[in-house]
Amino acid sequence: MQTEPAVTSAATLVPPEAPPAPVHVAAVDAPPATDPAVRGPKFEQVPGCAPGMRPVEMPFLDRFASAVVTATPPIMLLIAMYFGWMGNLLQWQDLLILVVLYGVIGTGITVGFHRLLTHRSFKCSRLVRAGFAALGSAAAEGPVIDWVATHRRHHQFSDVDGDPHSPHLHGSGFGGALRGLVHAHLGWVFTDMEVADERKYAKDLLADPMIRFVNDTFVLWVVAGLAVAFGLGVALTGTVAGGLTALLWGGAARIFLMHHATFSINSLCHFFGRHDYDTGDESRNLAWLAIPTWGEAWHNNHHAFPTSYRHGLRRWQIDISAGIIRLMEITGLAWDVVRIDPQRLASTPLARP
Numbered sequence: 001m002q003t004e005p006a007v008t009s010a011a012t013l014v015p016p017e018a019p020p021a022p023v024h025v026a027a028v029d030a031p032p033a034t035d036p037a038v039r040g041p042k043f044e045q046v047p048g049c050a051p052g053m054r055p056v057e058m059p060f061l062d063r064f065a066s067a068v069v070t071a072t073p074p075i076m077l078l079i080a081m082y083f084g085w086m087g088n089l090l091q092w093q094d095l096l097i098l099v100v101l102y103g104v105i106g107t108g109i110t111v112g113f114h115r116l117l118t119h120r121s122f123k124c125s126r127l128v129r130a131g132f133a134a135l136g137s138a139a140a141e142g143p144v145i146d147w148v149a150t151h152r153r154h155h156q157f158s159d160v161d162g163d164p165h166s167p168h169l170h171g172s173g174f175g176g177a178l179r180g181l182v183h184a185h186l187g188w189v190f191t192d193m194e195v196a197d198e199r200k201y202a203k204d205l206l207a208d209p210m211i212r213f214v215n216d217t218f219v220l221w222v223v224a225g226l227a228v229a230f231g232l233g234v235a236l237t238g239t240v241a242g243g244l245t246a247l248l249w250g251g252a253a254r255i256f257l258m259h260h261a262t263f264s265i266n267s268l269c270h271f272f273g274r275h276d277y278d279t280g281d282e283s284r285n286l287a288w289l290a291i292p293t294w295g296e297a298w299h300n301n302h303h304a305f306p307t308s309y310r311h312g313l314r315r316w317q318i319d320i321s322a323g324i325i326r327l328m329e330i331t332g333l334a335w336d337v338v339r340i341d342p343q344r345l346a347s348t349p350l351a352r353p
Contacts, residue, residue, distance in 0.1 A: 052153065054197040066189050069140050076252030089245050093236040097229055097250035105225055106258055108135025110294040110321040117205065118148045121309040122325055122337040130210040138225030139258050143218040144211060149201035155306060158281035164188055165266045168282055185267035226251040261293045269299035277304035278349040295319030304348055307338045
């Protein structure tokens with residue numbers, strides 16, 4: 001068992017080229033530049049870009065791909081709902097496939113992309129790491145290394161200048177709040193012309209050949225997720241039509257729901273809910289969102305203790321992802337699971353009422 005290290009400044013956890021991080025930030029969780037185990041391309045600041053950022057390589061293609069991935073699932077979901085209602089085509093098999101794939105592929109995001117690869121909350125074999133990366137990629141939220149780099153930067157600059165998707169940097173009043181929520185939820189995907197530089201924020205993943213392979217074959221895993229939905233539909237109904245309706249529900253609807261569950265962490269969990277710990281940012285615990293996000297909505301807890309494998313710190317705070325990691329630990333698939341020392345938990349400043 002590991003305990004989460006004492007909170008340190010983000011500047012001590014990123015390469016020395018980084019600007020000093022805001023003092024309230026807990027941890028970036030990127031490996032130190034001096035760690036001899038971490039190899040990879042040397043980080044060099046891109047001229048004309050903000051520190052630690054690089055320009056989007058193909059802006060038009062990137063925006064077009066984002067638009068297709070974001071817009072297609074809700075359109076297909078509406079089609080599925082129409083035919084399910086009007087044509088009586090919605091079957092129990094479709095809903096079963098939706099629930100199963102939402103859970104399995106969602107675990108790739110919450111346990112894999114987030115707690116394992118971004119924050120290193122536990123250790124596992126390289127094959128299991130790659131498997132989680134592939135599962136998370138099937139969620140169509142972007143290549144794994146880009147996802148991790150963006151999230152690590154978010155922790156370094158949470159709700160201050162430099163945060164990729166804060167809802168609090170877009171003016172005051174109702175209009176500023178609305179603009180901020182739209183930006184944090186989805187707008188940042190289309191408007192940001194610079195992204196976190198993977199050579200700075202994800203050097204450890206660039207040094208891992210298996211993770212790099214999964215990253216470079218991102219589209220393959222998205223297609224594989226859709227193919228599994230179709231295959232399960234055919235297997236459970238015995239018809240191609242059953243495969244097509246399963247593709248709508250276990251593919252398009254699942255991607256739509258998972259996207260907005262993740263987007264809600266960026267937007268709603270930095271605006272609504274309880275601020276139990278004084279993290280210096282606007283992260284919130286949003287109880288009603290905990291189950292559909294597999295425990296990720298205990299977001300203020302997470303910002304207080306970034307590397308903890310548990311985000312739901314109280315017995316009543318449901319955290320399905322933590323349960324999965326605990327089961328992996330019991331079965332020997334995970335080890336060095338990071339837990340919070342009770343003394344540190346008790347001494348962490350609470351937010352003022």
